[in-house]
Amino acid sequence: MSPPKKQLHLTAFMRPVSLHTGAWRYPGAYPDANFNLKHLISFIQSLEAAKFDAFFMADHLAVLNMPVEALKRSHTVTSFEPFTLLAALSQVTSRIGLAATASTTYEEPYHVARRFASLDHLSGGRAAWNIVTTGNPESSKNFGRDEHMEHGDRYKRAREFYDVVTGLWDSFADDAFPRDVESGVYVDPEKIHTLDHKGDELQVKGPLNIARPVQGWPVIVQAGQSEPGCQLAAETAETVFCSPQDVESAKALYQDIKGRAKAAGRLPGLPKILPAVLIVIGDTVEEAKQKRLKLDSLVHYDSAIASLSIALGSDASKFDPDGPLPKDIPDTNASKTGRAGVLSLAEKEGLTVRQLAGRYGGYSGLAFVGTPETVADELEHWLSEEAADGFTVTFPFLPEGLENVTKKLIPELQRRGIFRKEYQGTTLREHLDLPRPSNRFFGSTSKA
Amino acid sequence: MSPPKKQLHLTAFMRPVSLHTGAWRYPGAYPDANFNLKHLISFIQSLEAAKFDAFFMADHLAVLNMPVEALKRSHTVTSFEPFTLLAALSQVTSRIGLAATASTTYEEPYHVARRFASLDHLSGGRAAWNIVTTGNPESSKNFGRDEHMEHGDRYKRAREFYDVVTGLWDSFADDAFPRDVESGVYVDPEKIHTLDHKGDELQVKGPLNIARPVQGWPVIVQAGQSEPGCQLAAETAETVFCSPQDVESAKALYQDIKGRAKAAGRLPGLPKILPAVLIVIGDTVEEAKQKRLKLDSLVHYDSAIASLSIALGSDASKFDPDGPLPKDIPDTNASKTGRAGVLSLAEKEGLTVRQLAGRYGGYSGLAFVGTPETVADELEHWLSEEAADGFTVTFPFLPEGLENVTKKLIPELQRRGIFRKEYQGTTLREHLDLPRPSNRFFGSTSKA
Numbered sequence: 001m002s003p004p005k006k007q008l009h010l011t012a013f014m015r016p017v018s019l020h021t022g023a024w025r026y027p028g029a030y031p032d033a034n035f036n037l038k039h040l041i042s043f044i045q046s047l048e049a050a051k052f053d054a055f056f057m058a059d060h061l062a063v064l065n066m067p068v069e070a071l072k073r074s075h076t077v078t079s080f081e082p083f084t085l086l087a088a089l090s091q092v093t094s095r096i097g098l099a100a101t102a103s104t105t106y107e108e109p110y111h112v113a114r115r116f117a118s119l120d121h122l123s124g125g126r127a128a129w130n131i132v133t134t135g136n137p138e139s140s141k142n143f144g145r146d147e148h149m150e151h152g153d154r155y156k157r158a159r160e161f162y163d164v165v166t167g168l169w170d171s172f173a174d175d176a177f178p179r180d181v182e183s184g185v186y187v188d189p190e191k192i193h194t195l196d197h198k199g200d201e202l203q204v205k206g207p208l209n210i211a212r213p214v215q216g217w218p219v220i221v222q223a224g225q226s227e228p229g230c231q232l233a234a235e236t237a238e239t240v241f242c243s244p245q246d247v248e249s250a251k252a253l254y255q256d257i258k259g260r261a262k263a264a265g266r267l268p269g270l271p272k273i274l275p276a277v278l279i280v281i282g283d284t285v286e287e288a289k290q291k292r293l294k295l296d297s298l299v300h301y302d303s304a305i306a307s308l309s310i311a312l313g314s315d316a317s318k319f320d321p322d323g324p325l326p327k328d329i330p331d332t333n334a335s336k337t338g339r340a341g342v343l344s345l346a347e348k349e350g351l352t353v354r355q356l357a358g359r360y361g362g363y364s365g366l367a368f369v370g371t372p373e374t375v376a377d378e379l380e381h382w383l384s385e386e387a388a389d390g391f392t393v394t395f396p397f398l399p400e401g402l403e404n405v406t407k408k409l410i411p412e413l414q415r416r417g418i419f420r421k422e423y424q425g426t427t428l429r430e431h432l433d434l435p436r437p438s439n440r441f442f443g444s445t446s447k448a
Numbered sequence: 449m450s451p452p453k454k455q456l457h458l459t460a461f462m463r464p465v466s467l468h469t470g471a472w473r474y475p476g477a478y479p480d481a482n483f484n485l486k487h488l489i490s491f492i493q494s495l496e497a498a499k500f501d502a503f504f505m506a507d508h509l510a511v512l513n514m515p516v517e518a519l520k521r522s523h524t525v526t527s528f529e530p531f532t533l534l535a536a537l538s539q540v541t542s543r544i545g546l547a548a549t550a551s552t553t554y555e556e557p558y559h560v561a562r563r564f565a566s567l568d569h570l571s572g573g574r575a576a577w578n579i580v581t582t583g584n585p586e587s588s589k590n591f592g593r594d595e596h597m598e599h600g601d602r603y604k605r606a607r608e609f610y611d612v613v614t615g616l617w618d619s620f621a622d623d624a625f626p627r628d629v630e631s632g633v634y635v636d637p638e639k640i641h642t643l644d645h646k647g648d649e650l651q652v653k654g655p656l657n658i659a660r661p662v663q664g665w666p667v668i669v670q671a672g673q674s675e676p677g678c679q680l681a682a683e684t685a686e687t688v689f690c691s692p693q694d695v696e697s698a699k700a701l702y703q704d705i706k707g708r709a710k711a712a713g714r715l716p717g718l719p720k721i722l723p724a725v726l727i728v729i730g731d732t733v734e735e736a737k738q739k740r741l742k743l744d745s746l747v748h749y750d751s752a753i754a755s756l757s758i759a760l761g762s763d764a765s766k767f768d769p770d771g772p773l774p775k776d777i778p779d780t781n782a783s784k785t786g787r788a789g790v791l792s793l794a795e796k797e798g799l800t801v802r803q804l805a806g807r808y809g810g811y812s813g814l815a816f817v818g819t820p821e822t823v824a825d826e827l828e829h830w831l832s833e834e835a836a837d838g839f840t841v842t843f844p845f846l847p848e849g850l851e852n853v854t855k856k857l858i859p860e861l862q863r864r865g866i867f868r869k870e871y872q873g874t875t876l877r878e879h880l881d882l883p884r885p886s887n888r889f890f891g892s893t894s895k896a
Contacts, residue, residue, distance in 0.1 A: 138653075
């Protein structure tokens with residue numbers, strides 16, 4: 001018997017339901033997919049039937065700050081709030097993980113600890129917390145501050161915030177509640193810990209007013225790629241959401257974070273690295289490419305050309321939209337790497353200025369575009385090369401683009417023996433092969 | 449044909465599931481009723497089948513501060529967080545209203561506006577916000593503050609907080625989202641309002657990042673009985689949760705709040721007044737009284753006698769537990785009204801010291817105890833006397849005490865024509881006969 005193959009972990013990026021700005025206009029797509037509960041229920045049920053590890057919600061604490069011409073075309077302007085949506089979805093699913101983003105800059109740790117504990121109990125152990133420090137400076141204006149907190153200070157607070165939240169989750173031993181009707185003892189006071197945290201940024205007494213989460217702690221997710229972001233991820237995260245552009249940069253990031261984690265004394269294999277990827281499936285590679293070009297073409301030209309200009313560091317609106325990218329674009333210091341990327345892409349795919357603009361205005365991150373077999377080859381390659389432990393998948397349009405993944409790509413991955421055919425456990429920690437943390441105040445108990 | 453009878457409105461008080469501290473120990477009761485999702489689902493489905501207006505969750509932002517001997521016997525120590533629980537319950541129900549408590553002292557208005565809007569969308573227009581300023585000083589220590597905010601300041605902030613939250617709910621016109629695939633216009637920028645609030649307590653820019661709630665605004669609930677609490681209720685509330693001890697004091701409170709509301713220019717009939725009441729049903733009045741005595745007897749004597757001592761303003765632990773209350777308790781200034789109440793109750797029901805202690809340690813608020821017919825008589829009397837527009841019902845133990853209400857009392861109220869046999873609408877505003885607020889920035893639209 002051959003040894004078991006390394007397994008892929010797959011998380012669906014679902015807020016917004018597609019990161020491609022043209023997604024809602026694709027022929028046959030639901031224009032309101034991002035804000036229609038019935039559709040979201042059908043999506044999560046399809047993802048669960050395909051045995052995805054988790055349903056992931058990014059978050060923003062403001063309407064995104066963009067020019068009105070872009071704003072009016074954005075399907076992200078109205079979205080559900082993560083905790084209420086995931087709690088609702090917990091009742092129409094039974095196994096798939098539920099990952100919510102919560103900000104350490106604009107939230108209170110007592111509220112965050114409590115809501116994730118509640119979601120974990122309501123879902124039978126399926127919650128994950130994506131720790132963010134909130135990059136969008138517009139958010140500060142919705143929370144009574146004129147100035148956005150400085151980057152380093154945000155990460156300092158984030159680290160302390162994590163300590164407080166996990167400490168609050170450990171307020172009760174797992175067996176703190178005898179609920180003995182005869183003697184009348186509901187909770188054992190010896191098994192309640194008062195945190196009494198007094199730090200530089202936070203003062204929180206505790207205990208939390210909800211029992212320890214089913215998973216001990218909800219799974220910790222982190223997405224930072226800055227220097228302090230990588231360090232926070234290495235010290236605290238159990239899965240990392242990141243955005244490398246190619247397999248080589250992914251391998252470097254993978255090594256960097258795993259090395260930092262090892263130096264920080266984390267368990268081997270932690271954190272799991274799950275790069276974001278747009279997946280477009282066709283019956284042929286050519287058909288998949290045409291779908292993507294069609295999708296890119298649905299980005300309004302005004303927004304698209306502005307995005308291309310930013311990537312080039314040069315005004316692209318003066319070029320012939322339907323001609324090739326001119327070779328003689330003047331050099332600027334602003335964006336050498338960006339321009340090199342655009343020029344390389346233009347040459348590789350033979351794209352016109354209009355098509356390049358659609359790409360940059362639509363979604364210019366990592367994408368696998370092809371048949372179930374060619375995309376499975378790429379996923380398997382990244383996995384075996386230690387560029388990824390799995391992926392955070394964003395869909396091109398819904399429902400079709402999602403169903404192509406769940407009904408065509410997933411069976412191919414299962415056939416290859418690199419993705420589960422059935423869930424082996426009931427909690428997200430079990431899906432991700434993560435240990436249940438012991439309680440820092442009461443140690444491990446029978447539940448652990 | 450006789451004119452239609454004035455209709456009762458009934459809200460179920462469900463956090464905790466019973467306000468009686470002995471509830472979890474009653475024979476046949478679920479000891480974990482307050483923290484078991486399956487049970488909570490069965491309760492809300494029973495309440496919906498009985499056509500209750502709403503399921504109401506009080507809230508606390510700390511483990512309640514009580515002596516360890518009382519704490520260890522409390523079934524409230526672990527509870528679900530309101531938004532996550534109600535969002536989950538929204539998916540197993542279709543009509544009943546979902547009322548959550550949120551604090552204006554320890555929350556941010558942007559978060560509160562967003563979560564209620566999200567719950568309202570997820571539930572198809574069934575959300576209500578119970579505005580509280582958080583009386584428990586222990587809460588401040590979980591939110592980085594040494595001192596609890598002073599009472600008057602809390603209400604000043606609450607009033608401004610209400611203005612900001614309702615203003616954020618009005619960020620989008622009801623018809624702001626054309627989602628026109630052809631032209632690529634998802635949202636009409638002319639139909640987005642930026643609040644830009646700069647007040648004494650709060651600065652919030654807006655707009656909110658979620659569409660206007662289905663109900664325009666979730667229903668506004670208020671529970672204050674202090675001077676500023678009554679004034680806030682009169683100015684803002686659509687239903688009032690209050691705790692009068694008898695029909696005469698209820699009538700006075702009813703008149704006071706309705707008068708203030710009229711003076712504040714509110715619509716006639718606003719706010720609806722829904723006093724809290726414990727309902728215990730038996731096949732005979734005597735059986736119902738025995739159930740209550742049994743329930744009171746399940747409160748641990750140590751906690752019970754402490755509560756009685758507080759009510760009397762005198763140490764009751766020195767009295768013979770199984771004898772009558774002594775006549776010669778010395779007068780103190782501390783609690784003349786309290787002692788008069790205890791003495792009157794002792795005489796009226798012929799209770800021993802132990803039984804009185806169980807009453808004060810269990811639940812000493814307003815209670816209707818009797819057969820479906822006698823309790824219906826009381827409800828109808830309060831309704832016709834303008835002491836109440838309905839009630840906030842707390843149950844003695846669950847499931848039996850709840851089922852006695854839904855299966856025995858409700859049919860009697862329906863037979864009398866004072867409670868609905870079917871929901872007439874789909875939103876909580878429709879159940880409560882409340883108008884849908886017009887948008888302060890965009891006026892009424894076709895949805896209104």
